[in-house]
Amino acid sequence: MEQYNPKEKEKEIRAFWEKNKIYKFDKTSKKQIYSIDTPPPTVSGKMHVGHSASYTQQDVIARYKRMNNFNVFYPFGTDDNGLPTERLIEKEKKVRGVNMPRQDFINLCLATLKEIRPDFIQDWKNIGMSCDFELFYSTIDSHSRKISQESFIDLYNEGREYRKRMPFMWCPECQTAIAQYELEDKERESNLVYIKFQTSIKKTITIATTRPELMPACVAIHVHPDDKKYKAFIGKTATIPFFNREVKIYANKDVDPAFGSGAVYHCTFGDMNDAEWIREFKITPIEIMNKDGSLNEQAGKYSGLKSKEARKLIIEDLQKDNFIEKIEPIKHVVNTHERCGYDIEILMTEQWFIKYLDLRDEFLKQGNKLNWHPSHMKNRYDNWVKGLKYDWCISRQRFFGVPIPVWYCKKCNEIIIANKKDLPVDPLKDSPKIKKCPKCNSQEFIPEKDILDTWATSSLTPQIAASLVPELYHKLYPMDLRPNAHDIITFWLFNTLAKSYLHNKVLPWKDAIISGWILDPNGRKMSKSKGNTIDPKIMLDKYSGDALRFWASSFKLGDDTPFKEKELVAGQKTVNKIFNASKFSIMNLSDYTHKKPPSLEPFDSWLISKLNSLIKETTESMDEFEYIRLKSDTENFFWNTFCDFYLEIIKSRIYEPKTKNEKESAQYTLYLALLDSLKLFSPIMPYITEEIYQNYFKEFEKTESIHLTNWPKYDKSLINEKLEQEGDEIIQIISEIRKVKTSKQKSMKAEIILTLPSKLEKSKFMNDLKAVANAKEIKFGNSLNVEFL
RNA sequence: GAGCUCGUGGUCUAUUGGUAUGAUUUGACCCUCACACGGUCAAGGUAGCAGGUUCGAUUCCUGCCGGGCUCACCA
Secondary structure, three states, X not given: OOOOOHHXXXXXXXXXXXXXXXXXXXXXXXXXXXXXXXXXXXXXXXXXXXXXXXXXXXXXXXXXXXXXXXXXXXXXXXXXXXXXXXXXXXXXXXXXXXXXXXXXXXXXXXXXXHHHHHHHHHHHHHOOOOOOOOOEEEOOOHHHHHHHHHHHHHHHHOOOEEEEEEEEEEEOOOOEEOOHHHEEEEEEEEEEEEEEEEEOOOOEEEEEEOOHHHHHHEEEEEEOOOOHHHHHXXXXXXXXXXXXXXXXXXXXXXXXXXXXXXXXEEEOOOOHHHHHHHHHHOOOOOOOEOOOOEEOXXXXXXXXXXXXXXXXXXXXXXXXXXXXXXXXXXXXXXXXXXXXXXXXXXXXEEEEEEOOHHHXXXXXXXXXXXXXXXXXXXXXXXXXXXXXXXXXXXXXXXXXXXXXOEEEEOOOOOEEEOOHHHOOOOOOOOOOOOOOOOOXXXXXXXXXXXXXXXXXXXXXXXXXXXXXXXXXXXXXXXXXXXXXXXXXXXHHHHHHHHHHHHHHOOOOEEEEEEEOOEEOOXXXXXXXXXXXXXXXXXXXXXXXXXXXXXXXOOOOOOOXXXXXXXXXXXXXXXXXXXXXXXXXXXXXXXXXXXXXXXXXXXXXXHXXXXXXXXXXXXXHHHHOOOHHHHHHHHHHHHHHHHHHHHHHHHHHHHHOXXXXXXXXXXXXXXXXXXXXXXXXXXXXXXXXXXXXXXXXXXXXXXXOOHHHOOOOOOOHHHOOHHHHHHHHHHHHHHHHHHHHHHHOOOOOOOXXXXXXXXXXXXXXXXXXXXXXXXXXXXXXXXXXXXXXO
């Protein structure tokens, strides 16, 4: 135990944990279960520094609960299905899913995942996660597929799902429908083009649009009913340039007369609003766009062109023929697909939906029941639920995901749902169990080839995880804790809550802890394109797992925090300090008898009193998930009270005891305070605390690992405020003496004659004070005085 | 545009209705038999700005400014 080398030691300690299954979930335990809905990270090759922070924060809580006599259910999963994985594999393997046989692509995805997953999970192990890694799931494995398909079937049977052909949000890049929560705003510079249309009353009407290329799909013009400029046009028709088709002019109160020209041309489909107007005014839409975002034959000479190309061309043509009144540059916000950043389009497609718009009030009520940490994060949830506009589109026209367990009758289009006992199924490979269509007796079926939205599966993580231990399912679900980053409240948290409500009418967890983001040192969002990302592996290598965790425990839940390497240095120093102070303490415990001495010396009682106050405070903080208080309070106690003062004070009692009791009292206190400090530190710094525990305390404490020991228990009877105060006064005096020694440039061990205020004549602490101050003599007078020999 | 959130010494941060905690940084001294990744001491802030409530606000309220996030934005 000479020097602590975290790089080697942490690896050894991890091996010890794994070999002895320290974090294994005990199915037979009688203890109360504490279940955690561990976020399954998306396999993307490597861990992000933000992950290292948020996973540490939840792990600190898991470790705390484990030491508080809970049987902690802490599984680990990876979120592997869906677009992110497809995109990763496309990038890594330089392929395109659309350009290869579907099954080959799926196989490639599965094989690649298998290849990269172990290294990926290792990152989580390296930061000291105390999951039971044998309680593992992947959101694409058969276990998850089964549960996800079951969910689909149950909701279908309850009438919560429907399939419908309708205009919906579509990503031309990914060539799939997407859901509302997948939209991301982006500000774009564009042109507002004012186009003149001839009308049936022989006057032109000017519309303003940023999407002139959609003109071939113009089905109407809308003006506000009270807009005086356009009163005369209402009910008349206008002629579309080039296409010479006539469209009706409608009065529509949704139109903002102040924007553009005040007249809107209605194309199908420029945005979701257009789809609503189609319904409202019973207009027949013109479908103009292909799935890849190019215009179809309806666009005449513009067909085959992508939006941007067509836009450029049509503006030129309109200008040539003098249809354009003016063009204004405009900055506006467009909806893009958060995965790829492409502008979304509205396409008429057939999709599966979960009907839940009618449940918004229920979702708000459920949100109220959840304990949010920090509480203000509930606002984001409420805001989102109130803004919900569409049912949940759960079908995706992609390849790698959970198949929708459905076939269709070729003849009558009847929906054939898979049997639950056959799950998981892949309709593309498996046939329905029935021989004939129940409706028309046809024997031919068409498999559904769409897959489920990845969030349709991810929203079932509590059920997926809990059913890893089926016999305890009802004790595991609903769960106790959901850790969730704030940016995916609208995705993961909301969808999980929604599904739990739809299926079981229960809240999926009691508490949600919402973590913030790690920003770059300048407070900006990290992104690969900006080149300002920080790789946690490098930090782990440069410092240590404990140091990284120390850093991660230094900021509050929900706060976005700039990454500061300095805090890692502080963590490293703390690890070192713990090591050295422990080394010194253990050295001085070599002849400790492990018996409680007949009486405790004043400073020993003083320390134990402070220790108990610390235990009380840290326990209360941790029960509120405030790991940051655990960190700072323990650090403060350990470094200041324990190392800087207490250890200095007892040195002489241990080196040259005047009585047997004064040494035994010190050793008893030393053992207790060190062990408890280590325990309090252990959720944050699991490696160094384990190392010291294994090397010394285990022999006496018998428990296999410090992480399985009991959390220090607060004992009110050991608190003595008066004694603490008296002791603190002496600590003050020690500081004063140090100040004098420093100002006189004397060594701390310089011998002195000390004069103290006479009120201290009866103080119990004189022996220790005399020793620590190195006073040859103590006199009493009016005030403090330090005289050097 | 709406909602939420943040704004404390150079940097990061705690706390609080009664002029503020700690860390880091800087400087000086000390290699004191656990630790120089250490110890001691010192310097450094009046808590974004402007009002209001109050005996008194950094902490409560209002407005403004600035940062962040979410949502809506437009045709």
